[in-house]
Structure formats: C-alpha cells, structure tokens
Amino acid sequence: MTQAWIAKLRDLKVMPVIQIDNANDAVPLAKVLVENGLPAAEITFRTAAAAESIRRIREAFPEIVLCAGTVLTKEQVDAAIEAGADFVISPGFNPTTVKYCIENNIKMIPGVNNPSLVEQALELGVTALKFFPAEASGGINMLKSLTGPYGQIELMPTGGVNPQNLLDYLAIPQVVACGGTWIAPTAAINAHDWDSIARNVREAVKLTQQ
Template sequence: MDKVLEQIQKLGIVPVVKLDNIEDAIPLAKALTEGGLPCAEITFRTDAAEEAIRIIASEFPDMLVGAGTVLTTEQVDRAVNAGAKFIVSPGLNPRIVRYCVEKGIPITPGCSNPSDVEQAIELGLEVVKFFPAEAAGGLNMIKAMAAPYHKMKFMPTGGITEKNLLSYLDFPKIIACGGSWMVSEALIENKEFDKIKEITKDAVVKMLGFELRHIGINAQNETEADSIATVFQNLFGFTKKMGNASIFAGLGIEVMKTPYLGQHGHIAIATNYLDRAIYHLESCGISFDETTSKYDSANKRTAIYLKDEVAGYAVHLLQK
C-alpha cells in the first residue's frame, strides 16, 4: 500500500472539509492538529480550496492534506502543485485515475458497485473510496463486495458519524473513514474552532477506546504472588487463576511470580485498534519499547509497552 494511504490507515479518520473562506484555513488546520487528527481532505467544491491547501501545506508541513471532489486532470495538477498529498474523487473516472497513477499520486476514487471496483483493480488500485457510504448500502454492501475482491480495501465516506464509526472501522477491509461531523459547515462558518478541536479530540478518543484492563503487581516469587492473589480473593471474592508467569485475581489484578517491568508492576490499557493507538500516541511524543511487542498467530501485534514508567509502573497497551 502507498505510504500516504498507510498513514491514513493509522489515522483512522479523514476529516472532509468544505472551506469557503481562505482565512479559515489556518485556524481549522490548527484545531484538527491539536485535536489529534493532523489530516484533512479539502473538497474542490469552492474557489477557496486550492489556496487553502497551499496555506495548510505551507504552515503545517507535517499535516496530511489532500484534495477531494477532484473531477479533472487540471484540478489534479492544481491540487498537487498547491501541496495536496492525495487525491479523492466522488466517482471512478478512468482518465483521472490513470493520470494520477502514472504520476505516482495517491488517488482513491469513489466506487459503489462491483463494476467500479473491477475498474479500479484493472487500473492498479488497492484502495477505493466507498461513496456515498450509507446511501449505497453501508457496511453490509462493503462486506458483500469485499468477499470476491479480497485484496481491495475501502475508505467509506458519506453518512459516517461518531455513532457508526466503530462499526465500519472494525471491518478489516476498511482502512479509514471519511467524515465531516467534526468540521461541519456551520462550525466553520461560525468560527467555532475550539469546538472543532473538542469534537475532533472526542472522535479520536472514541475510536481508540482506551480502558483499564488490569493492574500488574510485582512479587518476588510464586509463593508471595499466591499470597497476594489470595488476599484479593478473600477480600473481594476475586477467583484466583494460575498462569505460567502470573496469578490473576479476578480480571483486574495480575500478580507476577517474579519481578517484571516497572518498579512496582505494570498497568494494562486495552484499545480498539492497537497500531492506531501507537501512531496517535507517538504523534504526542510518547515512545514505545519495540522489543516488548507481542504478536498472535497471524502476526498481528497484540501488546506493547511504553518506554517510560508512570509513577513506578510500566504501562502497556493491549489489543481488545
């Protein structure tokens, strides 16, 4: 997969933005970046789109800015020259797709039926936009189309909200969702950029779904570990469960048979999407210890520790 599309996959959400006024470009980009989504698909439906892309690409060089609703090759050139890193179109126009492919420009054209997908495959694409998502059959339609086209991945846009976001992202053939609920025309028109930042942050938090899974306590040996687990069992009725390296008391307390990471022990935080969580936390300056990564039989990462302790506890993320 193209590197830009890989980055979009890690972000999980692509804000789809309609800008009427160029002066809104910088405060909008700032709100999205601070909200945790340094990404925007600026639709070419307004006269301000091209210059807005140019301003954002210049002032926020690390932001992934693309052009949407691109209908001609001339618009492709204008968008790319302004700094767009990817192109999105509402439908599949073979001429535009071929033009972008030949120039090495990532493009996700809109597809809503098997014929569109077969054209996309013929043109060498690995990812298409499913549009308009909800009106075209939603997640059930994507699942039906994904069955015969097992290598094709989708980026649904149109009718995606905070209410149905997770149901889409849970399907592994979907790399990300495009949405405008955090950047609605009304919010931008009213200059409510603090609100945009807040809604964006809420969207990221909901997507990642962090929750405390268990607390790990370091014991010196198995005898001490069993003694500690027994205390929790006697106090609260937490059933002990013996493991190879630890003893659980209920689901929330893990006692290590020998000291492990962390001065006192560890804290396990579960997340909906581990790799996305790593990407978003790294963008906030958090570092991870790659040597602690664990993988399942399908070579999918299931756990990893942060490099730094918190209050004497190591912290690791778990895939739900």
C-alpha cells in the same frame, strides 16, 4: 498494499472531510485539528478557496496528512498537487482522471460503490478506493459484500459515517479510515466556532482509540 501513505491513513482512522469557503479560515482550522490530535484534512474542491486553503495549510503544517477531495478533472488534480496535497480523492470513478494520476505518479483514491466499478479499478491496478456514498449505497452490509470477493481492496467509506457507526465501519479489516464530514461542518468553520470543532475532533480521536 503497504504504501506509507495508506499506513498513515490506517493510523489516523478518521479523515476530516472539509469544505472551506474562505481561505483565511484554513490555517486556524488546521491548527484545531493538529492540536486536538487529528493531523489530517481532506479539503474538498467544492469551492474556489480549495487550492489556496491547501497551500496555506501545507505551509503552516508541513507534516499534516493533507489531501484534496471532490477532485473531478485533470485540471483539479494538477491544482491540488501543485498546492501541496499528498493525494487526491474523487467521489466517483472517472477512468480518464484515474489514468492521468497513474501516468503522472499521483496518488489517488477514486470512488466506487458497486462490483463493476471495483473491477474497473482493479483492471488499472488501483486498490485504494473510496466507498461513496457509504450509507446511501448500503452501508456496512454493502461494504462487507464488496470486500468478500475483492479482499485486495482497501477502502475509505465516506458519506453518512458518524460517531454512531464509525466503529462498525472500522471493524471491517479492509477499511483503512473513514471520511467524516461531521468533524468540521462548514457552518462551524464560517462561524469560527473552533471550540465545537475541537470537541468533535477529540470525540473522534477518543472513539478510534477504543
């Protein structure tokens, strides 16, 4: 796959996975990400503030790689794209939602964690996939087992990825980037602890440059 958006993910190597409870925190958070070298964010649809947060970030930082995570329904797909998301990510593989995205030319990374789900994705022509929950599903060993017979897939492992195992995941050729919840924890966002988030961002960027 050579799509430009996948190439951007490969360049980033890490995608901060973020839950925002208050949309007023969206732009200050995005500013920290951008200024510390990681112009990307996956805003999860786990709160009512998700769509508005995406909208505000997109307006403030037009060039940021911005996606919506935990997208479970067609309605959430529409809300995310309308707000300005570049693409959507789901934790699992819902054929109805995946087909909706294909039919409407919406970029999507659905979640898989076993061969059967990979084959469902390939049947629909989808090769960019989220490996979730990564560590709970077998981690590096499971990922290597999946990429053996399915060399055409490109993966974003998420769930249990951290500074200690990040480089092990990125060493697998089919891994384009890893989702990281440790970079901007919700508690730190709610406390406006931008300094600690900035440190996490810089640490992640430094790791990926090794």
